[in-house]
Amino acid sequence: xxxxxxxxxxxxxxxxxxxxxxxxxxxxxxxxxxxxxxxxxxxxxxxxxxxxxxxxxxxxxxxxxxxxxxxxxxxxxxxxxxxxxxxxxxxxxxxxxxxxxxxxxxxxxxxxxxxxxxxxxxxxxxxxxxxxxxxxxxxxxxxxxxxxxxxxxxxxxxxxxxxxxxxxxxxxxxxxxxxxxxxxxxxxxxxxxxxxxxxxxxxxxxxxxxxxxxxxxxxxxxxxxxxxxxxxxxxxxxxxxxxxxxxxxxxxxxxxxxxxxxxxxxxxxxxxxxxxxxxxxxxxxxxxxxxxxxxxxxxxxxxxxxxxxxxxxxxxxxxxxxxxxxxxxxxxxxxxxxxxxxxxxxxxxxxxxxxxxxxxxxxxxxxx
Amino acid sequence: xxxxxxxxxxxxxxxxxxxxxxxxxxxxxxxxxxxxxxxxxxxxxxxxxxxxxxxxxxxxxxxxxxxxxxxxxxxxxxxxxxxxxxxxxxxxxxxxxxxxxxxxxxxxxxxxxxxxxxxxxxxxxxxxxxxxxxxxxxxxxxxxxxxxxxxxxxxxxxxxxxxxxxxxxxxxxxxxxxxxxxxxxxxxxxxxxxxxxxxxxxxxxxxxxxxxxxxxxxxxxxxxxxxxxxxxxxxxxxxxxxxxxxxxxxxxxxxxxxxxxxxxxxxxxxxxxxxxxxxxxxxxxxxxxxxxxxxxxxxxxxxxxxxxxxxxxxxxxxxxxxxxxxxxxxxxxxxxxxxxxxxxxxxxxxxxxxxxxxxxxxxxxxxxxx
Numbered sequence: 001x002x003x004x005x006x007x008x009x010x011x012x013x014x015x016x017x018x019x020x021x022x023x024x025x026x027x028x029x030x031x032x033x034x035x036x037x038x039x040x041x042x043x044x045x046x047x048x049x050x051x052x053x054x055x056x057x058x059x060x061x062x063x064x065x066x067x068x069x070x071x072x073x074x075x076x077x078x079x080x081x082x083x084x085x086x087x088x089x090x091x092x093x094x095x096x097x098x099x100x101x102x103x104x105x106x107x108x109x110x111x112x113x114x115x116x117x118x119x120x121x122x123x124x125x126x127x128x129x130x131x132x133x134x135x136x137x138x139x140x141x142x143x144x145x146x147x148x149x150x151x152x153x154x155x156x157x158x159x160x161x162x163x164x165x166x167x168x169x170x171x172x173x174x175x176x177x178x179x180x181x182x183x184x185x186x187x188x189x190x191x192x193x194x195x196x197x198x199x200x201x202x203x204x205x206x207x208x209x210x211x212x213x214x215x216x217x218x219x220x221x222x223x224x225x226x227x228x229x230x231x232x233x234x235x236x237x238x239x240x241x242x243x244x245x246x247x248x249x250x251x252x253x254x255x256x257x258x259x260x261x262x263x264x265x266x267x268x269x270x271x272x273x274x275x276x277x278x279x280x281x282x283x284x285x286x287x288x289x290x291x292x293x294x295x296x297x298x299x300x301x302x303x304x305x306x307x308x309x310x311x312x313x314x315x316x317x318x319x320x321x322x323x324x325x326x327x328x329x330x331x332x333x334x335x336x337x338x339x340x341x342x343x344x345x346x347x348x349x350x351x352x353x354x355x356x357x358x359x360x361x362x363x364x365x366x367x368x
Numbered sequence: 369x370x371x372x373x374x375x376x377x378x379x380x381x382x383x384x385x386x387x388x389x390x391x392x393x394x395x396x397x398x399x400x401x402x403x404x405x406x407x408x409x410x411x412x413x414x415x416x417x418x419x420x421x422x423x424x425x426x427x428x429x430x431x432x433x434x435x436x437x438x439x440x441x442x443x444x445x446x447x448x449x450x451x452x453x454x455x456x457x458x459x460x461x462x463x464x465x466x467x468x469x470x471x472x473x474x475x476x477x478x479x480x481x482x483x484x485x486x487x488x489x490x491x492x493x494x495x496x497x498x499x500x501x502x503x504x505x506x507x508x509x510x511x512x513x514x515x516x517x518x519x520x521x522x523x524x525x526x527x528x529x530x531x532x533x534x535x536x537x538x539x540x541x542x543x544x545x546x547x548x549x550x551x552x553x554x555x556x557x558x559x560x561x562x563x564x565x566x567x568x569x570x571x572x573x574x575x576x577x578x579x580x581x582x583x584x585x586x587x588x589x590x591x592x593x594x595x596x597x598x599x600x601x602x603x604x605x606x607x608x609x610x611x612x613x614x615x616x617x618x619x620x621x622x623x624x625x626x627x628x629x630x631x632x633x634x635x636x637x638x639x640x641x642x643x644x645x646x647x648x649x650x651x652x653x654x655x656x657x658x659x660x661x662x663x664x665x666x667x668x669x670x671x672x673x674x675x676x677x678x679x680x681x682x683x684x685x686x687x688x689x690x691x692x693x694x695x696x697x698x699x700x701x702x703x704x705x706x707x708x709x710x711x712x713x714x715x716x717x718x719x720x721x722x723x724x725x726x727x728x729x730x731x732x733x734x735x736x737x738x
């Protein structure tokens with residue numbers, strides 16, 4: 001008589017230490033080996049797109065903060081770009097530079113957390129995470145100095161910024177930027193040579209170049225697979241074409257490459273910040289006078305940026321009233337997480353966790 | 369003649385009946401061991417949390433009592449007051465017994481650890497073998513917990529436990545045989561007395577292998593796969609709460625403390641040391657060993673399960689065998705008075721072997737076709 005066997009199903013999440021939010025993975029296992037993974041999303045759905053239809057154009061900005069709450073200012077930027085395109089608003093020079101400064105600060109903040117949490121998933125008990133957290137705190141302090149908030153900033157406005165930075169901001173930023181390369185080098189030394197870390201990440205969860213392009217992945221996930229694609233270069237928005245920076249890419253597309261691309265991207269962000277500090281006009285308006293209840297002409301506009309996690313797009317349709325007729329959000333995390341199944345099958349549970357960690361998703365963005 | 373034997377002789381000479389003269393010292397010893405080791409475990413939990421805090425740029429618990437030393441007591445009280453939850457589909461008996469089976473053997477290890485000359489509860493002539501045998505029992509307890517709580521995370525943890533414990537016991541035992549060969553005895557007391565030079569210097573490779581094996585046996589990072597919180601939540605004690613969880617917790621730190629004392633005894637020369645009293649020396653060494661494990665916990669990521677296995681079978685085991693052969697030959701050739709010669713030889717061998725293995729050995733495993 002043959003022995004009866006049945007598949008072993010394991011629910012990882014929605015309550016699990018390393019799902020980075022309320023995310024559920026329905027995993028079919030053969031021992032420790034993963035046979036199938038089914039990501040189940042929707043636990044954090046708040047109907048942001050529908051809510052946006054009942055708010056004025058300015059009132060939507062705080063909603064966008066709730067998408068990628070790790071780097072929430074970048075969401076403001078993408079939305080504002082779309083609406084500015086729709087309304088034909090020209091943003092003042094100083095505001096453009098402030099936007100660049102804050103989106104690069106947000107990229108740093110996001111990558112700090114992404115790398116720290118990734119190492120935490122690898123099993124390094126909180127130490128790398130807390131080192132990263134210490135540096136992220138400095139960025140949060142800079143933002144608090146500017147707009148009084150530490151997580152959901154609600155700082156950008158259609159046509160500029162809500163307020164100018166205080167005078168102590170620039171010296172603090174210069175100090176931060178001057179310290180950063182040393183810290184990144186130190187961190188790199190601590191992690192990059194670690195034998196266990198290399199054994200855990202090298203060659204694990206490979207996303208081939210063609211697959212990455214086919215699924216429409218973006219951000220560090222795409223670049224780690226060897227595709228040199230960065231919207232800051234390919235479709236420059238704000239004043240990004242004025243800066244000199246490189247787009248780091250990986251070779252294989254494994255977990256290590258994704259980590260390594262992020263770390264090098266942080267160096268480039270510091271470079272952009274240095275240039276932006278030099279170039280920013282000392283004085284000037286920071287907001288094109290856009291009225292509180294402005295009515296953009298009927299039409300549609302799409303604004304997209306290179307958010308820390310990838311291509312973040314906002315598609316805004318206006319019908320001539322004070323509220324958008326339809327807002328659609330194109331989140332990078334949702335697209336990138338579709339690669340998870342291809343990457344994880346055949347690996348072990350422990351690998352699934354670090355592959356998921358290396359994609360770096362935020363559930364606020366996936367579920368909207 | 370241990371202190372307990374002297375106590376017993378004293379009681380006999382006062383004219384107590386034989387059974388009482390045997391029973392009283394034994395009871396006193398057992399109570400002492402239980403009380404002292406549990407107190408030490410509590411202090412060690414505090415020490416780990418404080419030290420880990422320092423490693424992680426934070427303070428660690430500092431509110432309860434001076435420097436937060438009462439924090440583990442507060443934690444214990446909290447756990448005592450918590451509801452004891454048993455899953456509906458759990459195997460009630462196994463679920464109830466598992467924490468006890470894990471916890472009790474840990475205390476039993478302390479019986480053969482000499483804290484200073486003669487201060488030992490049971491001077492067994494097979495001390496080391498006793499330690500190995502007793503410490504293996506907790507594996508059964510962990511597997512009982514994993515199976516009994518009818519939880520899939522716990523089950524995976526249980527499978528990992530058995531594989532890990534069985535694999536790592538071999539290199540541990542083999543590196544111990546080296547100690548036994550040099551000391552010429554299984555008894556813990558004689559092993560300490562044989563260490564005119566601490567065995568960590570005489571057989572460095574054996575010491576490292578034993579230490580790594582112990583890390584795996586006591587489920588500490590980087591071998592903490594049983595309760596890999598980022599993967600399988602809390603592993604075998606996912607379904608435990610209240611005092612049962614506290615027993616697992618105490619058991620875990622108890623094992624860490626027990627192995628620290630065993631390493632101190634076998635490799636660091638036990639209580640011996642200049643100037644300070646033997647008990648102080650013993651404690652200093654134990655804290656040192658324990659602190660190294662905390663250091664590793666704060667630094668290293670975790671190995672994957674197949675890498676863990678290949679590290680044991682392809683890395684530690686062959687090295688332990690080669691180390692044992694080298695030691696055996698040296699014991700035959702080098703006269704006992706020339707222990708320092710073995711120090712030089714073994715450091716050279718250790719360096720060569722580690723270098724060789726770092727070239728040859730690759731952590732196996734990878735993608736499996738499904």
